[in-house]
Amino acid sequence: MNIRAQVSTVFHLDKCIGCHTCSVACKNLWTDRKGAEYMWWNNVETKPGTGYPTKWEDQEQYKGGWERSGSQLQLKMGGKASSLGKIFHNPDLPTMDDYYEPFTFKYADLTNAPAGKDQPTARPVSMVSGKPMKIEAGPNWDDDLSGSNIYAANDPGVVQLSEEEQQQLFAIEKMVFFHLPRICNHCLNAGCVGSCPSGAIYKRGEDGIVLINQDKCRGWRMCVSGCPYKKTYYGWTTGKSEKCILCYPRQEAGEAPACFHSCVGRIRYLGVLLYDADQIEAVAMKEDSELAAAQREMILDPHDPQIQKAALKAGIAEEVLAAAQASPVYKFVKEWGIALPLHPEFRTLPMLFYVPPLLPVLSMENQGSQKMAEDFFTTLENARLPMRYLAGLFAGGNEEEVKAVYRRLIAVRIQRRSATVGDMDEAEVVKAREIAKVSSEQIEAIYRMTALTHIKQRIVVPPMLRDRAIEAGIDPETYKQEMGFGKRQAPKRRW
């Protein structure tokens, strides 16, 4: 067993209101630079929709992630030889139009225009060419189902549904959507790391944050293709690729990442997970439908004394272990089993989990009022958002996996409705718990974690222990005076 710690996250989609505050917080902090205008390390998508960049989920187009070839895992974009063959002309990149051409407005014209008969206007100009442009796309162009007959209809998840299901999805007054915020998943088997010809991308040993070394990056852009979530971006002024760093400088100072901190819906949870790194390859080789469950199996219980012992032996600090025990992510993913990874079938083992949205499912019949617990669960099959669609997003097509989550979420609702409104039969509440296989205490805990938590309980940033992490790799005496603030070149005396 090779125990490692991973800073993992849960996004509770029922609570996301699609306000893009997270995106703006991230943009202001990290990508408000020339050449980085088009990057959104954090973006919020509307589902169904094609997302950003357009149809990023369609790996026939973008060739991201891993696939099984024989008894081995291989990058979908090809092995080492093929990536060397196309190193100067990587064919599988999104075009600027698929992201969007960044634009601004000539605001100065509003105040500086000479006096005239007409109201002055601020014309849109391209931030690439500086010339006036017609805005035809943006990073959230399909927000709240706008242009749904183009964007939502071409969602790769929708396209695979039957004609009937598609019509049901887009029927007038029954249209349904939810928001899907996305950041880098800091995968256990990251496609970007596997595809980098320069070896510039690495997973930080002590916390699993995936980073691009800006000194080593040569801008080949293979990671842009290799990441199936399209979460690495090429910086057009630096000539290097960059990506979400999970605000590690903030975390090292004990603060929540900016997008977590700013989230108005408080949908974001962060905490440490312990996992067995020896299992990564075996898990990534599983069938599509087994991937979500297998990934959950990999996660280890930080309360188990044997695991604790092994973790300490593997060099995980006691403080980190304590953080893992307090981790809300462990509760969501493992204890309660109500959070699932996004597109596990890309086989990168993403460590960002989503609690699937309940609201649109609920309001399919009787506008959310429940008659009988049993009836209620059977309506899952006729939900407004087809289970197949949700299973395609969160469980590699395994509907049972998603249904099990929904049963628990609905059981929480039924019990809480019984407690607060008091119009439910106690027998029904018991039945709901039985069907969902959750205890009353668990339901209370889920309810409290979902609705009534303090930021310190939602976001348990582990102590980053940089001093120890550095000492583990480099003798501190060597390190002394050789690195420091503002020093990027190796000093002469080293060689």
Place this chain on the structure above:
Amino acid sequence: MSGNRFGLSVVILALLLFCPPAEAEAAGDPSRGEALFVGRMAFENGGSPCLACHNLTGVGISDGASYGPDLSAMYEDYGAEGVAGVLESLEFTSMAAIYADRPLSEAEQVDLIAYFEQTSKLSATPDNGKLAMLVILGVAILLVFTFLIGKRRLKAVRQPLIDRQRNLINKGGLQ
């Protein structure tokens, strides 16, 4: 150049003095001579082919090697006998180092002379048009190749979705 020619003349004169006049020469084979000159056929004693250092009209499409003097005008200047004398011993400083131990055989000499005679009738001006055509052809092939690679690259995703919808609307298929 003039120094070279002077040296050449001295050698030829010396050879003429010491050698008995050649008997009726066997007719050389110019095509074998060409093969020897460009190195398609190896010299019997292992000398390197003339083309390695010399240029000659009629070989290749542009100017060739320039280590030794251009041989295009040699036959015209010195005639068959003069050339025969040179080929017999090849006593120039830089050539002697190679050919002293690897002299050309009788037959080879004759074939080479026949070849020189043949090429001396060709125009000495290189055919630049042909070269230009070849360069243009090469560039064209390169461009086609680049285009074919480029066709696979950076396929637009969003625009085709829009175009498809516009087409449907134009045909009246959708609102």
